[in-house]
Amino acid sequence: MMIVLTLAAIGLSGCWDSFDLQDIQYVTALGIDYDSEEDEYIIYAQSIDFSHLSVSQEGMSEVDSGAWVAEARGETILMALENFSSKSNQMLHWGHVNVLVYSMKALEHEPIIEINEGLYRFHQVRTTPWVFGTAESLEEILLLTNMYGDIVHTELFNPDTVYKERAFIEPITLHQLMRNYAEKGRIVVLPRVGINKKELKDNNNKKKDAMSSDGAILLKGDSEPKLFTDLQLAGLRWLNNQTENSPLQIEEDGKTIAALNIIRPKNRIHSEVINGEVFFDVHIDVHASLLDFPPDETLGASRTIKEILQLMEKMIEKQVRDTYLLGLNNEKDVYSLENQFYRSDVRSYNQMKQTFELTEASLRNITVRAVIEHTGEYEFYRDRVPKSEQQ
Missing domain, CATH: 3.30.300.210 (Nutrient germinant receptor protein C, domain 3)
Structure with missing residues (x-):
């Protein structure tokens, strides 16, 4: 009898705290903004329904991307991230965040090393996401898809592929950004992303926005960040x-x-x-x-x-x-x-x-x-x- 109970306990101990994939909401990208009037950070979190990635892309439209973007606010980055728990009726998993986009307002408010302090304290977010800066709407950027309605096969998630074909501004990850920022006399070249309004057109003559990459935001110490275009940084x-x-x-x-x-x-x-x-x-x-x-x-x-x-x-x-x-x-x-x-x-x-x-x-x-x-x-x-x- 004791042997039977022991085997039963072993069988139960391996899966008592497991969760089904459909019960978890995976956050794939974050946008970091700052509201100077309210003196608080705004975090935009992008989440994707991965079931959309396993089906044929034929005929998919922008509304079929399976993505949503939620907003949370807080006096600090960490407080804003914690406030997301009240906005989802599912468990949130942050370990798949592959993209961070900083607004110019956030970068102008305080040095990026201070902004990232909160991210490092939020242990689920790794140091490997691609990082970008922008002067445009973070919410719109995080909802942009490619021409087939796929949200993860864009330059945000695959910048190195585009860079190999047409090199202007080298893509960097979060840990590369923080390493370069800390080095004596080194400047951080943060790639800039934006929106080309109504650039793509389908066979029904319907136009949609497309992602653009033009130039970079230069960061160094406590000095003011500066935004330059590809043409201005051609020598880089x-x-x-x-x-x-x-x-x-x-x-x-x-x-x-x-x-x-x-x-x-x-x-x-x-x-x-x-x-x-x-x-x-x-x-x-x-x-x-x-x-x-x-x-x-x-x-x-x-x-x-x-x-x-x-x-x-x-x-x-x-x-x-x-x-x-x-x-x-x-x-x-x-x-x-x-x-x-x-x-x-x-x-x-x-x-x-x-x-x-x-x-x-x-x-x-x-x-x-x-x-x-x-x-x-x-x-x-x-x-x-x-x-x-x-x-």
């Missing part, structure tokens, strides 16, 4: 060794000379202290594939490969310097040159860390060495490139 990609593919259009006198794809640029930065002032020399190696010449013979068709290389090197150099000067004018060290100096020569840095200051002259030399590895089909190469260069 050439000093990021994670860049795999990035487009570049060469223009001259307002006309397109050639379209290229830059492949895996590599950079080296050297610092030198002269009379108590730091100077930086940047060397960039780029490999490119030539995608197209314009058909007009007076434009790209008349250019030699050597001329295109010279124009490409000149344009990349200009983008790097323009982005640096833009950051300088907004009190932002876009390329984290202070961090580079600290890492490469910590003794000199410690001697002048109180007087360290970047000026227009600090970025002394920018050297670009470009190579065109692919020119397209053989006929294209033969027809457009002079015979002397073909050899």
Whole structure:
């Protein structure tokens, strides 16, 4: 009899506190906002009905995405998160949060390290979600779907896939953000997301909003966050060794000379202290594939490969310097040159860390060495490139 009762107890002990999946509400994304009038945080929580992901996407509409967004408020981040428990008639599970989106209002209210303090205390939220910033409605962004009505196959949940195809602003996770923020002299480049109104159209001529990614919000210490576009930060990609593919259009006198794809640029930065002032020399190696010449013979068709290389090197150099000067004018060290100096020569840095200051002259030399590895089909190469260069 004792053996039977013991076996029964063992059988019951393994599942007495289990729950069915349909009894749990899974939170997949969070938006963090701040209401200055009420002096409280607003948290938007996105939850998805995963049963929608297992069925055919054919014919799905925006209302079929199976997602909802709830709002909760609190004087602190932690209080706002705790207030969600009264808004759901099911158990909430926070371990599947894969996206965090911060509003500009929240970022301007206090440093992001203080905002994230509450998230770290809320133990169910991990440190691996993708992080973004925005100046638009968090509620609308968290409800955006792709063209097939799927809410999880968007750039919010898969930013690295888009980045590999078209590299401008590198996606980062929460733990990368906090690591970079804590490093001496390093700036945080927080990717920005937004909404393109009525950009997509279906075969019924119905239009819907689409997600956009353009630029980044630059964060450093207690200073005011600044928002810049992709065009303004064009030089940033050439000093990021994670860049795999990035487009570049060469223009001259307002006309397109050639379209290229830059492949895996590599950079080296050297610092030198002269009379108590730091100077930086940047060397960039780029490999490119030539995608197209314009058909007009007076434009790209008349250019030699050597001329295109010279124009490409000149344009990349200009983008790097323009982005640096833009950051300088907004009190932002876009390329984290202070961090580079600290890492490469910590003794000199410690001697002048109180007087360290970047000026227009600090970025002394920018050297670009470009190579065109692919020119397209053989006929294209033969027809457009002079015979002397073909050899």
